[in-house]
Amino acid sequence: MSTIVGALGITHSPNLVRRLLAAHRTDKPDELRDAFDEMRRQLAEWHPDVLVIIGCDHLNQWFMDNMAPFLVGKPPRVAGPSPHEKARFGLPRYEAPVDQALARHLVAAGFEQDIDLAFSDECAIDHSFTMPLTFLRPEQDVPLVPLFVNVMAPPLPPAQRCVTVGRALRAAIESAPAPQRVVVIGSGHLSLEVGGPRMRDVDELGRYDGQFDEEAMTAFAEGDLDTLLRLGGAGRMLNAGNVTSGFLAFLVLAGAVSALPASRADCVVRSPFLYWDLGPAR
Amino acid sequence: VSRYGVDKALRRLIHDAGARDALQDHPDAALEGCELDEAERRALLAWDVGTLYQLGAHPFLLWNAFSGIAADREAARKDYLAAIRPHGYPDYTT
Numbered sequence: 049m050s051t052i053v054g055a056l057g058i059t060h061s062p063n064l065v066r067r068l069l070a071a072h073r074t075d076k077p078d079e080l081r082d083a084f085d086e087m088r089r090q091l092a093e094w095h096p097d098v099l100v101i102i103g104c105d106h107l108n109q110w111f112m113d114n115m116a117p118f119l120v121g122k123p124p125r126v127a128g129p130s131p132h133e134k135a136r137f138g139l140p141r142y143e144a145p146v147d148q149a150l151a152r153h154l155v156a157a158g159f160e161q162d163i164d165l166a167f168s169d170e171c172a173i174d175h176s177f178t179m180p181l182t183f184l185r186p187e188q189d190v191p192l193v194p195l196f197v198n199v200m201a202p203p204l205p206p207a208q209r210c211v212t213v214g215r216a217l218r219a220a221i222e223s224a225p226a227p228q229r230v231v232v233i234g235s236g237h238l239s240l241e242v243g244g245p246r247m248r249d250v251d252e253l254g255r256y257d258g259q260f261d262e263e264a265m266t267a268f269a270e271g272d273l274d275t276l277l278r279l280g281g282a283g284r285m286l287n288a289g290n291v292t293s294g295f296l297a298f299l300v301l302a303g304a305v306s307a308l309p310a311s312r313a314d315c316v317v318r319s320p321f322l323y324w325d326l327g328p329a330r
Numbered sequence: 331v332s333r334y335g336v337d338k339a340l341r342r343l344i345h346d347a348g349a350r351d352a353l354q355d356h357p358d359a360a361l362e363g364c365e366l367d368e369a370e371r372r373a374l375l376a377w378d379v380g381t382l383y384q385l386g387a388h389p390f391l392l393w394n395a396f397s398g399i400a401a402d403r404e405a406a407r408k409d410y411l412a413a414i415r416p417h418g419y420p421d422y423t424t
Contacts, residue, residue: 107341107391112334112424132345136398200390202423243393245415247407290389290419 050150050224053327054094055305056087057234057268057298058184059319060103062137062175068183069138083316084183090323091184097228098147098191100154100221102214102300103176103235104199108133116166117205118213121173121194122151128173142178147191150224154193157220163213165195176297180235197300199236199293207280210296211273214303221304229327234301237294238264238320244290254318257288261315264295268302268322271309276302298322333386334424335365339374340382340391344398380413386422389414 064080071078108130110116127143134141151167158165173194181188195217198204205213221230239257241247251258260279267275278284280299285292298320311325339361342349352360357375366374373381379396383389393410400406 107337107388108345111341112337130345132398201388243389243391244419245411245417247393247411286419 050098050221050226050228050230051327052218052221052232052304053096053229054090055232055234055301055322055324055326056091056184057236057301057310057320057322058087058180059237060176060179060235060294061237061319062133062139062179064317064319065179065182066138069140080317080319083319083321087321087323088184088186091231094231094327095229096190096231098150098193098230099181099185099233100150100193100195100217100230100304101177101181101233101235102195102197102297102304103173104197104294104297105174105176107200108174109172110196110198112201115198115201116196117198117209118163119166119168119196120151120155121171121196122146122148122155122167123169123171124148126171126173126177126192126194128178129175130172133175137175139175139178140182142173142181142188144181144188145191147193147228149226150221150228150230151193153224154195154217154220157223158216161216161219163216165213171196176235180233184233195300197297199296200291204282204293204296206282207277207296207299210280210299211277211303211307214300215306216303217300218304218306232301232304234298234304234322236297236301236320237292238315238318239288239292240294241289242291246289256292260284260288260292261318261320264298265313265315265320268298268310269313271307273302273307276307332365332367332370333388333422336370336374336382336385336387337391337424339364339366340387340395343395344391350399378413379410380417383414384417384420386420388422
């Protein structure tokens with residue numbers, strides 16, 4: 049039986065990469081680097097055997113020729129991002145093994161719960177995975193199971209479906225035969241606009257929709273699933289920005305942690321930092 | 331209107347430098363396999379982002395493709411926003 053010992057929810061904004069890489073080369077104070085470092089230490093303290101990471105693909109790989117709402121990556125190893133993202137965002141390469149046994153189990157156990165997860169034995173990870181992992185686990189040594197959520201190409205999976213899949217994910221992990229310590233990571237964001245008419249139209253804190261962001265963080269802190277589901281409604285997300293749908297990864301995460309109140313839920317430089325301390329310490 | 335064809339072309343232009351370079355001189359090769367009507371094809375070749383946006387091109391792809399060919403990304407952002415703003419939020423479901 050595997051155990052979820054902790055969970056993290058974190059930004060994957062590629063626009064933060066150059067700042068973070070530069071901050072790591074100096075001792076100068078940087079609140080964003082420090083926030084990532086705290087999460088990195090927290091993750092290390094959980095001594096994870098595997099990271100189940102919930103993210104997306106930004107139409108780099110999965111496309112409308114064959115779009116799965118939820119897909120488990122299970123090649124022997126995964127790497128990324130693409131040359132385009134490396135050049136544009138200054139993202140370094142990240143490569144890690146995949147826990148294929150757990151990946152297979154998640155798909156099989158999903159069926160038992162009426163959840164159909166697609167899978168791929170040949171896939172890459174884009175900045176949604178590599179950006180947070182670069183700063184959370186720079187050693188690139190812990191096996192991953194990537195779960196891709198279609199947050200890009202409508203029709204998108206609705207909020208409630210994301211939570212349901214998250215709950216199924218938790219049950220599947222807990223029924224996995226190997227006695228492993230699992231950390232679930234949700235990689236997403238709050239209000240955001242890219243390629244729409246409000247791009248860069250942000251408030252004094254750099255937020256597209258401060259109310260959305262604040263309500264989301266409060267709801268995570270309180271374990272208020274009703275509010276999270278309301279925020280994850282298609283209309284509410286569009287009001288907050290045209291690609292706020294990246295928030296759906298956090299709803300899968302909310303399901304995976306049974307909507308428990310987060311041990312930490314706040315924003316640093318408008319970026320969400322969430323964690324749940326869930327299991328027995330080693 | 332073939333939103334899928336436009337999105338497929340935009341994705342190719344983001345990732346494939348060869349297709350980007352060939353777009354003007356060899357558009358048939360650059361856009362091979364992308365089903366486009368005449369208006370979409372014209373708009374793509376002219377980088378008419380306002381028209382592409384209005385026709386329902388995926389905004390994330392459109393912005394990434396357009397800014398990817400720009401020498402000055404800030405200037406590109408201003409041009410892009412000026413072109414798309416009149417069109418609000420068109421449906422881009424394929």
